Amino acid sequence: AALLQPTRIEIDNGPSFQPGPQEDTLLRAALRAGLAFPYECSVGGCGACRFELLEGVVQTLWEGAPGLSERDRKRGKRLACQSRVQGDARIRVRLGGEAEQPAVAPQRVTATLSERRAISDDMVELRLALPCSPGFQAGQYALLYPPGAQGARAYSMSNLDDGSGEWHFIVRRTPGGRGSAVMCAELPVGAKVDVDGPYGHAWLRPSSRDVVCVAGGSGLGPMLSIARGVLAEPGARRVHFFLGLRHEGDLGAADQLLALTGERLSATVVLSSPASPSAWAGATGFVHAEVERQLAPDLGHYDHYMAGPPPMIEAMQDLLMARHEVPFGQIRFDRFV
Ligand code: FES
Incomplete structure (x- = not known):
């Protein structure tokens, strides 16, 4: 039956949505569905995306994620950014208001590293050319998947979206950091990098101030x-x-x-x-x-x-x-x- 019917996630006292491809985390699936699912870092650090699983099964990607305290774990809390959907489920979470809805629905695409420039002793500017132009708001970030390193790193775009699909990032080389070593030095210009985004709430809002x-x-x-x-x-x-x-x-x-x-x-x-x-x-x-x-x-x-x-x-x-x-x-x- 799972093959015939798309997976469905129901939010207790709220809307339901259908996750896309199976590799989606619950958080990305919800954001892509246009829901104001609470989150900040999307890499397991902040705890903003906590939810309760009421029915169904999800796979936990990072058991030790610091975004959950011992108390959270005892109370059955989970992180949506570290949960992979395994079939129909019912969850409890408080969605944000309309103002917190994602500005642009995130997409995962394979980009090309088009330029790398050193800007200080340990920082570089990277330019990635995306095969399409999902768009982003000033101040948003993306998840980059450095080839040969485990998982994703969150980096913010430093330019403005001009519709060309070129996204710029400033990356600091962190001592011992595998992902930043790949991005700052090892990855040759012309190489492919998976990019998932845009994410983030701290984007520039219109105002008179x-x-x-x-x-x-x-x-x-x-x-x-x-x-x-x-x-x-x-x-x-x-x-x-x-x-x-x-x-x-x-x-x-x-x-x-x-x-x-x-x-x-x-x-x-x-x-x-x-x-x-x-x-x-x-x-x-x-x-x-x-x-x-x-x-x-x-x-x-x-x-x-x-x-x-x-x-x-x-x-x-x-x-x-x-x-x-x-x-x-x-x-x-x-x-x-
Ligand atoms: Fe920060 Fe999930 S969004 S832990």
Whole structure:
């Protein structure tokens, strides 16, 4: 009967949907069906996609995913981004509202690596040519499947979608990271890479407020895309861009930011651990502290976008929400591990 009837997933007290090809995770199947299934990282790290299985069978891809606590596991919770559909099922999850519906339904395609450029000691810009043009919003990300490495890595697009199907990424080489070694060095230009996307909620929303972009390290990629998006708007919105880097060896990445010009952009580069002695005459310390120094007490007047390591995101959340009472709807980021 399974061959005759398509698999059907029913959401308790909600809609039903039919997953596509069998390799789909429950999360991707739901997003492709246009549902506002909750998620952030889509790689098992954040726990946002937790659900309960009421009937049916799903296969768990990563048993030890950090997105589930021991308590979650005891209570029978599962991660939709780590669950493969095995047939009809009934699940319990609270879907988001209309505002959280995916902007563009994700697709998995095989792209070609068309260019790789070093931009700092350990960061490269990759350009991938997709065989079609699924489109994306400024600030979204994709899952890349580095050949020869297990599983997917999430990287944000740094350019704007111009309809050509060319997606740019800024990737940092992480010590010991198999996937980033493949993407940053080993994979030859011209090679094929599977790409699945776009994903993410932290995309540029229309608004009349000026924009603050805060980037740490390779979080520069999505924030460049957001800034490019604002500067391409016909309106008068301004961008205040803060880029946190570690030391002088990272400064090549700042050139990407400084290449964005225009009267509507102000750019600040902050080094957390400059050499000593250093020729660096710019800001030093934590990037969130520099944001506060320049923009408080008016932080509530802006839309805030941010991407970077978890401690930076947490410091920004604390700064904006706890200390300056910026409304949650003016703050956007996706949480990675
Ligand atoms: Fe599934 Fe983050 S753990 S979306």
